[in-house]
Amino acid sequence: MHLLVNSVAASGAALLPQVLEKIFATLVYTPEGQSINNRSRAVKNVRxxxxxxxxxxxxxxxxxxLPVFDQIRATVxxxxxPDGPAHLSCLEKVTLQEALLLISNHFGDYDLQSNFVGEVLREANTQFLDVVNAAPYQAIPKIYVDITGSNIVFCVNLLLxxxxRCAWPDDPERATRGGFVVSLTxxxxxxxxxxxxxxxxxxxxHILSLIKIxxxxxxxxxxxxxxxxYKGCLAMQETEKSNLLGLIGHSVSDGGxxxxxxxxxxxxxxxxxxLHESCYHMMGSLGPSLGRDLYNIPNLGLAITNSVLSCLHSILSNIPMSDIIIIDNTEHKLVYVRYR
Structure with missing residues (x-):
């Protein structure tokens, strides 16, 4: 059995360069006449x-x-x-960075992994703080609004x-050797x-402020x-309505x-x-992911009450669906709840 596992691992390692080449070739696929602004649904799905x-x-x-991490990182x-050949969308960039973050979980060294995470988030953090510190809205060009909106989507989703994706080692011994353990219960x-x-x-x-807004x-x-x-911009999307009615996937032509x-x-x-759902998914994942680093934040409960739980009466009275975070004091975690 051990020989079989080694054989499979060896064959997988041998095929890995070809697999990665195919994946990245597909990722940059763009038919003639299409660009990032007018890609068809089929092309978006493939990428x-x-x-x-x-x-x-x-x-x-x-x-x-892990052995080819540097190569994958350089390719990503x-x-x-921005001037690269792929013309990646914001979410494509985020997805590739998530893959790198998953691999980095096996560095086995807290400082090394934390430094890498900081490098991944540096651009997003800078863009996010630029938006936060920007002057109040005035009559500004539409292209600037589009860029700012795109930056916010990129920052929030990369943070999410x-x-x-980031985690400490499951093995307590590896966690101790790598500097992840800070105390014992x-x-x-x-x-x-x-x-x-x-x-x-x-x-x-800033995320809590965005949720409050x-x-x-x-x-x-x-x-x-x-x-x-834009009166209907806060209403349920037509795609969600179709999902609820079971209409997705039953059309004769999907218009790909x-x-x-x-x-x-x-x-x-x-x-x-x-953006709204990404913020709430982030809040729901913070407890299990950050653990003590989250619950050591001073006045965390008050901050959540004044942001995540603000204006609930207006939300519940205006829409058929809302996302709510509940603090479970019995297990010391944040619980993500969706009401329909």
Whole structure:
């Protein structure tokens, strides 16, 4: 049995360069006449699946990828360049970075892994703080609004990726040797620190502020200020309605080769819904991921109450679906709940 496992591992390692080459070739696939602004649904799906495959391999076979980590990282950095050949979307960039973060979980060294996580998040942190420190909204060009919105999506989703993917070693001995263990419980179990915590925790106040802004959008005062063209931007998306009605996947033609053109309202709906849900998924993952680094934050409960749980009356009275975080004091964790 041991020989069989070694044989499979050896054959996998031998085929790995070819597999990675195919994945990255698929990731940059762009038919003639299409660009990042007008890709068809089929092309988007192909590229998304290629990026997701890197995450799946990084999750299931990280030790297979660890010896070629530097090569994969260099390829990802090259593809992620703004002037690079791939013209990756924000979510494609995030997905590839998630794959790298999964592999880094097997560095076995807290400082090495934490430094790498810091490098991954550096661009996102800078962009996020630029948005936070920007001047109040005035009459600014639409292209600037698009870039700012894209930056926020990239930052929030990359931060979410770090929260979900970064972890300490499962083996207590490896965790101790790698510098992940900071103390022991009364029963002698190790208490570990997450290498992403030093880079995630400083941004949590801004994430909570963003969630509070989302919640305040449902108040009557905010609703009265929304332009008539965007009055429905907080409503459930048509795709979600179709999912609930079981209409997805039953059409005769899926229109995979069709270049989808969204209206401004649909784009705003997608932007707000995606960003809102990413923030709440992040909050739901913080407890299990960061552990002590989260619960040691002073006045954490008050901060959550004043942001995540703010304006709930307006939210529940205006929409059929809302996302709520509940603090479970019995198990010291945040619980993600979706109401429909």
């Amino acid at each position: 998304r699946h290629a990026a997701s495959l890197m995450v799946k391999i990084g999750n299931k076979y990280p030790l297979l990828l 950095e090259n593809l992620s360049r 990726g770090a929260v979900k 009364e029963s002698g179990n190790p208490v570990c620190r997450n290498p992403a915590a030093p880079h995630v925790v400083p941004l949590l106040p 989302f919640n305040e959008l449902f108040t009557p005062e905010a609703q009265s200020l929304i332009h008539d063209s 080769d069709t270049q989808v053109v969204q209206s401004p309202l649909e784009r705003m709906q997608q932007f707000l819904t995606g």
